[in-house]
Amino acid sequence: MSKKLDTNSLNEEFYQISPKILESFSKFRIPLDLYLFKEKIASLEPFYKRDSRLQEEQRKDILERASQGLLFVSRNDHSIYTKHISKQLDLILIDKHLTPLEIVSILKMAIPEKIAEFYEQPVKPVWEELQESVIVLLKYLQEDPHRIKGLIKNLFKQNNDLIKTTYNAGILGLAITLESKQDIKEKDLKHIALGLFTYDLGLYRIPKFIREKTANLTPEEQQKIINHPISGAKLMRKLDIREETLLNCHLEHHECFDGSGYPRKLKGQDISLSGKICSLAHFAAELITKNLTPHELLATLSKKSQKFAPKFYNTLLNIITNIWLK
Template sequence: MKNKNLISEELNEEFYQISSEILSSFPKFRLPLNLYIFKEDIAQLVPYYRAMERLDKRKQEELFELSNEGYIFVSRTDHPIYAKHISKQLDLVLVDKNLKPNEIVEVFKQALTNRVAEFYDQPVKPTLEKLQSDLLILVEYLWKDQFQIKSFLKNLHHNYSLPNMAYNTGITGLALFIETQGNNLAKKHLAQIGLGLFTYDLGLARIPKFILDKKENLTPDEQSKIHNHPINGAKILRKLDVTQSATLQCLLEHHEFIDGSGYPRKLSGSEISLQGGITSLAHTFNELLIKSNPRKSIKETIDQLMSMENKFNHNLIASLSRIFISELMK
């Protein structure tokens, strides 16, 4: 698509070009969103296509040619529809040059949360492969510009669910890993810990909901299920041929604390891996942030973590504070 800089900055706040590549990924005959065409003689966008109207072959060819030349636009008010579509074909986000960073983040958020929900519901090879594929796209996006992680941190979920927690913990954990690795960051390691962070509570997701929601005392068998869910989650990943220790440690150690008070193995100090320590801190941070009533601010949540410094690596807490306080609250 030719970059003609056709519209003014003011119009660009309301519309964005849609590439022929992305347009061709929609259903051929009925598109779910309105389209606009740029008229050079009046330098304005005017309606071209109304959502769900039928497109005949001639109109399809015309539309493809116009979009290839950079004349077709989408209203930003239709972004939720657009984002929902791209979230199912996440690789398209890497070729769309017209989305704002916050719009790209929303697409990733929707896509990865849905992929985690699908995998938690059915932890089998096909759902794992879809999640892995989307995570690799996230890694590729962050690898091009690691500072983009800040945009993700500004748009975490505010409501509790296991998939929402997985997304929040995944993004927070990746930010921590990027911060701690500095110039030693490797794309392969980012992908490995990414998979662990986004699936860390797989074992808990496999426990029946009535047990998780139970108000009265749990039976010994139910207590055992809760206590061993980190190990059981890692077992499921191993059965799906995930063998990288950096990934599995996220699941195995996300409830371990450096003072030895965690579970299931009561690890302490240096016995806890970097990946496990990051996941434990990222999980606790987001649990405090989402579940607090009334809702705490980020600063209040970090202050609370500071009071629990005997449970977490001091350097990791300092990194978390630096990421959120120094960067996001300027």
């Protein structure tokens, strides 16, 4: 067994690859160049050329060397590596050599992709894949709640896209939820997270030409827009999803604390806890996709403060101030 390797000097250009990551690739072809650390000369040398056919013995040798911490991949292959991990997201919990920014880019690729697949095809197998990805994200944040800062700093901007707005709202809503954890039961955390990353299903299912109209909607089209929270909840129930905490994100993401929202014009404490979080996260996410500066974002939020539950509203202001203005 090789002695433990100090990789600090290599981290800028290369990072170690673990056996579990290697095992997740195709069995006899790896789409990355691999480099072997030679201890005597303390440097890396090419060891495996990407997509070369492996024999069983070669594969075993590669896995053994990886278990000794001697195999590296180039950060130039980051896009290939991250795309692979985004398809098996639980690998971010295994690979300790990924930088925080690399993990953010993987999550920013993987979660919207799963949201888009589910919005396009809201069926059980696709739902289960999205659910698995959101649970991985939750585990990643529960290991270190401060990791949410990196995700918030890298939200989507300048993009009026429903999928990306949902992702932004999911991250902001999770930040509010984790910051307010003393008010939230542990068993509800997963369902709030799943609601936050699926809440606009009903709107997505409305034809795009209606969604993108800014005026002259017919009465029928207007009714579809107003009722989309209820339509989304119905679609979720068809998947046998009954958790109210999750469904309320769908039903109440347009309800307002002052009673001015829709579709049911709920007010104050009639709005559920998850509905309060989701309506605020959704509103802030839409502002962020308009590429407002942090100061403009805070100013716009302050003008609408009466529409949101004061406690969560103040929590979001603190999050924005601490992450973007300090």
